[in-house]
Amino acid sequence: MSSIDSLTTKIIEFRDARKWKKFHTPRNLALSLVIETGELFEIMQWKEDHEILSDLNRLKPQLEDEIADIAIYLFLLAHEFGINLADAIPQKIVKNCKKYPLEEKAKFEED
Numbered sequence: 001m002s003s004i005d006s007l008t009t010k011i012i013e014f015r016d017a018r019k020w021k022k023f024h025t026p027r028n029l030a031l032s033l034v035i036e037t038g039e040l041f042e043i044m045q046w047k048e049d050h051e052i053l054s055d056l057n058r059l060k061p062q063l064e065d066e067i068a069d070i071a072i073y074l075f076l077l078a079h080e081f082g083i084n085l086a087d088a089i090p091q092k093i094v095k096n097c098k099k100y101p102l103e104e105k106a107k108f109e110e111d
Contacts, residue, residue, distance in 0.1 A: 002086035004075070004085045004086045005084075005086060007071075007075060008075045008076075008078075008079055008085075011072055011075050011076060011079075012076075012079065015076070024076055024080065025080075026077060026080050029076050029077040029080060030077060032073045033070060033073040033074060033077060036066060036069040036070045036073060037070055039066050039069070040063070040066040040067065040070065043059060043062050043063060043066065
C-alpha cells in the first residue's frame, strides 16, 4: 500500500466516522478544494514572494493547515472518482516530460 493509499484510508475513516460521506459529492469536494485554495491565497495576499519567504517561520503553521486541507479534499475527490493518485501522478509526469522536453527549455533559454 502506497503512502497515498494509506493517507486516503485515514481520511476516509475520519470522514466515515462522522457520517460526512453524504456531503462529499464530487461537486462539493471540488468546490471545497477551490475554497481551501482561496484560503491559502489569503495568507499570501498583498505580499511579494520574498516577503512570504522571509516571514515563513510565522506563516508556516497556517500554510501547513491550508495545504493539508487542499490535499485532503484532493485525495477525497480522487477516491470518489476511483483515481489512484499513486498511479496518476507518475503517469502525468511522463506526459509532462513528453509535452515539455528538455530540448524545448534549452531553445527557450537561448532566446
